[in-house]
Amino acid sequence: MGSTRTTGVPTKLTQGSQTKGGIGESTLRPDGTLKVTGEFAYSSDMWHEDMLWGQTLRSTVAHAEIVSIDISEALAMDGVYAVMTYDDLPAEMKNYGLEIQDTPVLAHGKVRHHGEPVALVAADHPETARRAAAKIVVEYKELPLITDEASATAPDAVLVHEGRTDSHMSHVPHPNIVHRQPIIRGNAAEAAKKADVIVKGEYTFGMQDQAFLGPESGLAVPAEDGGVDLYVATQWLHSDLEQIAPVLGLPEEKVRMTLSGVGGAFGGREDISMQIHACLLALRTGKPVKIVYNRFESFFGHVHRHPAKLYYEHGATKDGKLTHMKCKIVLDGGAYASASPAVVGNASSLSVGPYVIDDVEIEAIALYTNNPPCGAMRGFGAVQACFAYEAQMDKLAAKLGMDPVELRQLNAMEQGTLLPTGQVVDSPAPVAEILRRVKSRPLPPERQWESSEGSDVRQLPGGLSNTTHGEGVVRGVGYAVGIKNVGFSEGFDDYSTAKVRMEVINGEPVATVHTAMAEVGQGGVTVHAQIARTELGVNQVTIHPADTQVGSAGSSSASRQTYVTGGAVKNSCELVREKVLEIGRRKFGSYHPAWATAELLLEGGKVVTDGGEVLGDLVDVLEDESVEIEAEWRHRPTEPFDLKTGQGNGHVQYSFAAHRAVVEVDTELGLVKVIELAVAQDVGKALNPLSVLGQIQGGTTQGLGVAVMEEIIVDPKTAKVKNPSFTDYLIPTILDTPTIPVDVLELADEHAPYGLRGIGEAPTLSSTPAVLAAIRNATGLELNRTPVRPEHLTGT
Template sequence: MTGIDTRPGGGVGTERGIGASASRPDGVLKVTGEFAYASDLWLDDMVWGATLRSPHPAARIRAIDVGPALAMPGVLAALTHHDVPGTKFYGLERADQPVLAMEQVRYQGEPVAIVAADHPERARRAAAAIKVDYEVVEAVTDPWRAAFDPDCPKVHPQGNVVRHQPVRVGSVFEAPVVVRGEYEVGMQDQAFLGPESGLAVPAADGGVDLYIATQWLHVDRDQIAPCLGLPPEKVRLTLAGVGGAFGAREDLSMQIHACMLALRTGRPVKMVYGRRESFFGHVHRHPARMRYEHGATRDGRLVYVKAEILLDGGAYCSSTPAVVGNAASLGVGPYEVANVAVDVYGVYTNNPPCGAMRGFGAVQACFAYESQMDRLAQACGLSPVEVRRRNAVSQGSRLITGQVIDSPAPLAAMLTRLEALPLPQRRADDQRDLPGGVSQTTRGEGVRRGVGYGVGIKNICFSEGFDDYSTARVRVELAGGEPHVLVHTAAAEVGQGLVTVQAQIARTELGIDRVTVAPADTSVGSAGSSSASRQSYMTGGAVKAACEAVRERLAELSAEHPGLSLAELLEVTGPIEETREFRHRPTYPMDPLTGQGDSHVQLALCVHRAVVDVDVELGLVKVVELAAVQDVGRILNPQALEGQIHGGSAQGLGLALMEEIQVAGGVVRNPSFTDYLIPTILDVPPMPLTILENPDPAAPYGLRGAGEPPTLSSTPAIVAAIRDATGRPLSRVPVRPHDLVVLDAVSA
């Protein structure tokens, strides 16, 4: 072939394309501390915004006096709900959250007023000087009461149940072997390291430019614009450096507030939350109470599952309806069962708002159904692996919603491979290897080892009929006399390596090594949210489609100008640019009465084996190893993929052992990393990985979203291992030290 090779990957430089561990363009900057995060934004004439928040979880507001703040030198504005120029409410799924509290506050930390001043400390002092007359009222903090007590006060006028989703299949609810359990999952924080921050700049056209750390630029814009009384085209968002997200940046935090202050003062306004304020400024993982009953034959084959899952959504809706849908549709896990009665409730309370967090809805259910599978194994005299293998789904199986799994799902084989991995050798010669490390006081006399397994199934992309799509613009041009590709999307790089993957796709499809990924902003069509493990699938699919369109155009031009190299052709034609939207196959809402429906795009499986050492005298745990087998369909970037699986596993470890926001009477007791514990490098064990590639024919490159599934299965695997070591039932996470102490060991 003479001229240009327009086949996929037919050019040069594809050694950094799909399948390679291409380096991240932000990697060196981040490890050297030079990366510009949203909290580093600066303009010479900017002022600082601060927020006054409610100290009460439930109260009526009788009066607000901003006079003391405005009287302070350097204060440029002090605003309340009266100053909201447009719609006074916003929300991710329902517009039920006020921009600033109006007649009442519904959770501790709810924004009541905002100020702008010429120094951040002056802004904070001005906010504190605002006088608010509160009438404290009864707080609804028990989700069971909120859902089922008819005499319970209503957090919102429409009632306390945000969504109830039943799933009904079959009619046989008797079996020779029955196991029951009640389980709880605490409120986990996303614990990203970069707090909420952004810079709003008033524009000459009366609009505003917002530079913001977020997960979803266009949905932010579509909530902000009505509240500012502006058309969407006058609210322009550009992604600033994001220091982690994990779901907490799907909801708005300071976006509208900064824009209001910028438009009022005519000056750029920067807002940056401190760590304590961040705990009140974003949603958390829904805490859950769950009741399960599994019935099986004597040889361990499931006959039926009954379940009731109660999710505390806190004061506002956020993504509670989607979390309920996930918990319901995936509520019995990746197991074949013909008879199901599942009920999932998401409710309003006066506790902190809860929403998206890695694996949302599926994480809570997974802890319960996997704990049940261990109980069933014990009741039937089977190993934990064998009981799972006998009930495992495979390609062609149906979920409890009736949806057929139409791509590879080799769960039984994954379990077999995991079980066959060699176990770590016990080392007792070094005190650092014991639970508690060098702070050990008993020299390990009470240390016992346990092994446990966990299996998780997670939906990929958005579900239940959501119009999920992504847009990409790809431009091929000459730069310095050589072909160059510019990729432009609105997809948020939140640390997962998406920028790298977009460049890899462009290199693979166009065969051009020099690729630049433009900063994400709203000047290009929506790319959806960086959540639900969807961006490689959706934005990757959009970049691939746009590259294919460019390649087709190049082929046409090459035929018109035969014998020219690509550089020579571009010299003649000028830049070639194409924009494409990518949509996955349609999904459908779950039936509100039966839960039936093809609600998901894709499903992903991960299985974990945990090995732990537990000091039953001191209540200390050391996770010795956390091995995983995961099917990813197709590996796009091996190094980045391993990081995603390791990171998801570590967050599951945190939920199992240490992470919980302590809430008493609606009041958060531990809003700091001093008292809210997250795993450090000393807590994270070796994580051997077996990564399988069984392509999904419906997905770009056959890939399968990979970031969330390990968060599901790591938690129950660790808790199962602790049960194995201690013999304690352990029906709640995180496991606490006093849950682990074995009295006979202490007395001995």
Template structure:
């Protein structure tokens, strides 16, 4: 079974299906993920978490844990050397709970021991005197009079109001709807893990799976009371992210234990713990009213969106701005009134997940467009075509759409794609329910649904968003060698491959090595918001362009350039009207779902997903297709099965047994048509691609199930009882 000599070389320029350099170690099991790391004299860390969603802490007794043989440290909030709280935008989250806990699973104490089992047993011997309180679990009740205040500033994290056009606009045709989105989990397969190694200079080397090394570094340094220069972060192998690694998890904890014991300490979350260890996608409640004329042209949209932020702020204030900005969908809306709020509750903290606020409202606005189509007896694609956003129009925030907005083209492309044949399956596994043999076709109906969605690329609202790349050309026995050093997190999406492609393209040199990402080079910003190919790709392109001018010097010795790439500046939204040029760029994708539905049992089998997406410029076809497939799978998950189920502030399904996500049996064939409308503001005319597949795929699938079942289906994930109407 050996293939020596037939290896495809992982070389190539942009536009080619270049194979990833880390493919080989990954298929051999040798790629070092965070949980695979080890060091001499290493100890194991573990975390004691609150069993209560809301409680006062009257005391913590660690005596019995400390006396357990093999235990080297038991630390609480009193041992935090620096700032006692952290947070990406608001520093409201205690490193370790101080006098109260605000969600189930909140870290209270940490332990280092010689074996993971010893650490777990030590955790069990810590006695915390809790005074449980009734949890505040309803995000709307959180801002009503009489609700307990979870934070000193009150429970309203942010309200975004957008007023556009005539607030009193009226229309001949009006449709209203209320919709809800459940709490989705990123469920990356590689659990949170880190290895902290104390250094002789009093600092720390922290090897961690994260999305944004420098924002981690700033928070970790502050909490450790160390200067950033002594808080060195190194990106370990990352087993998927999808937004769930943008916030800190154990970074400060594991570093505290290492500094305290003077020994390397590794922490690895179990899957159950991982459900408590990172933020989730915000659950949403949405009320919509759409007004249109008899031809189906939108006159106004009124929307109210309530997001449950959970116990701590995370990136909620940015997510809610996105929800408001995209609430009306990729349409020409002359009059809009949108209010979106996010509040604190005693539910798990919610934050970034692929699609970041656009996912929730896409379910709302696309469901509404289908209602409007039904009211006017129009085809769902036709109603969307009549209202399609295009370049030169304005968003409800007043921002001019000055980049590509090929909504019409994407919808027409979708309409032109043939439908899969509607034949009764011969193989019983192809019926809804599959091998469970729940139907042989009786009660089974086919439905088709479409949806279109959009989202911004990179950070918004005036954030100083940039990326740094250091590129060096040297020469060894093999000839010229290009080395790229950035702090950008490869999380599986293929960033390192595309950076190497860019360097080869710019320098016409074949040998390119991407060095491990760390904080020894300037920030690359976050691997999120579909931004890294644009931003860090832009920085690499810039550095290479400067090096190209100096190539003649490379004869005498190594040459190096460090470049910082910034996208065009953006503005804050006006706090009263929500007006402002807050976005860098937009990207779009449309989806059509074909589903077979057992309308009696409420079981869905997705038959095919077709998608059209404009990507500006295809940088790596193979990697692009993988992003689209994977994004659609997460959209299907939200439509049909994925939800963290809460009961009185407690998570009921923190395991892969109970948190269901698509397997290979659930994913249908994906048919895609990629278009390339160059984005005028981006390197190479590229556009972000990672999030768009996850946005409209969910409403398209729900529309297909509505089409088959005739049920209104206003909540995702769909439950069999909703589909069967029982």
């Protein structure tokens, strides 16, 4: 799974370019060896003397009034220290939520989805806690289910949330719609008259789970000051804090949060899971309380990717120029809002894809239903839209008799393109080029399963199940490209904070970087050290554990952390550097006139001129002094989309990736083997090329999963999840993962630190439609849903 790199506009590094382990080098993760040897401490590994175990009782029905709750048997059990229901919550504030505080800490009055938390238990052993929770008797009176757009928006529909008062109520046509965002530009109806060809499609995108391997877990420890210390795996410490403190009835300074080892996230840890429950039980019992979800409970304890229905129409002239696009995107948000408003914003504003279309008519909505709550997952909103608009491009190319890549290149956006929202793309947008690169790559050899030594069934559809030896196996090739925004959007104050300290320890200059960034596997722990080495010219950098004793870093999501928190680290390092040089000028400036110049660098623990003359050792400069600066950094401001027209500069940056998928399909058995998923992506600047490669290949594999195997199945009659385990919810293993060659472009964005571009999500967009396109190419079938199952290929 090798890679190639192409550098475009260079980015000048003004500090520490000779320091080992700086920007542009492939430095290894400090936690890498511990993780692969099983020695890394995850949040589920935490332990405290005399701690209790927490357990959550969850609803057994999806929509019902709570008639009564009897906790007497549970309380009477030996080893049980506390049982809590809604009536035991200590503060007036009893709801939480990322944007809309519509999620109750514990169900009150009614439950809105299967698996909703109803009661809590703390006991001296996890099995005791589970048995006690099972003894709580809840009487329900079931209510009608809301499960789709028809049932949600009917004039007489039962309301999932009665008495809504949030800010979105003023612009939605029905209380069961969380948020609606139209985008209107030009006149799609008039433009359609100029089209020689019009294609329409209805697409279904299944509910995907983040499927992180480290379960939701944490440890809450009551403190002597009446507060609580929480050690937890999360994506956003300060957002958690803002939601936790009010429902505990505590000021934020008495809720101290520290990031524990995170076993993957992908958006599923943006929402609260066990955090509040553990704190409540710890404060109630006066003892440390640990909560660890099992895999079954994990499927109910976090949000999933929004399933979607997408309705698209595209028109084109006979030579392939796009004339117009109309679409409606319906996202199922489930019982609570979570990130649904932001998902709607992304889905609508990116629904055209990386193409130039002057006349568009777009509508995206998210529903409240009694299905499982959905929220953030890698590439949210843009992933669902990309699946549909790329299928449309293939459908249009087929009707025009054009090559599907040439059609895309003909209509590809570029730097300076005006988006349907009225925003100008003001950084490189090499859409046509990345398509050219994946297309020009040599195809893998045919019939790889055959060799002189016999058949290698691992290379065949069905793999080691030995279902075929090549009979009925057909090859297909497909292409896709996508556009993803980077960072928080629509006027959100997207900033991060970094505290950087520089001092001398044991005769060596050392930098310490302290942020609240959640390291969830993306590699910030390497990048922050690389930035400090580059800017401060030191080799020894310590990364302080992330906690809430420093300002917010925002969420580890939206491909934003390297951009925003990396920018904050760079900013703080620059301020520290200037302070260190100021100290040096004060101490040594009179001895050497070069100290007075502006162009002084820090390299390898020394102060040098831009000509390379060494002026002094940092050890001598700092001596008994240290410099510590905490500073914020913000990217350029964005603005909300107009709620009637969708116009506005809603995003700060865009990233682009293209895929070519090569698949082999057993048309008799309906089995698919993805042989190769070639990628080309512009990353602006590869701060750590090895990490860049891992992010691109990881995102590609997640897109593969939703293409051919991953889907949470919800029973439409009961709104219950039918496959809440990794036995029945399948994710790609190493045997399913194809060769993923990566072509990395580095075309700097002048507005971003080092010219970098967020990279983590873009490959997740285009890998799914590329795989579907390849399967269509092999079978000739329409295939308008994800994931593709065997019965879709065989008609059985």
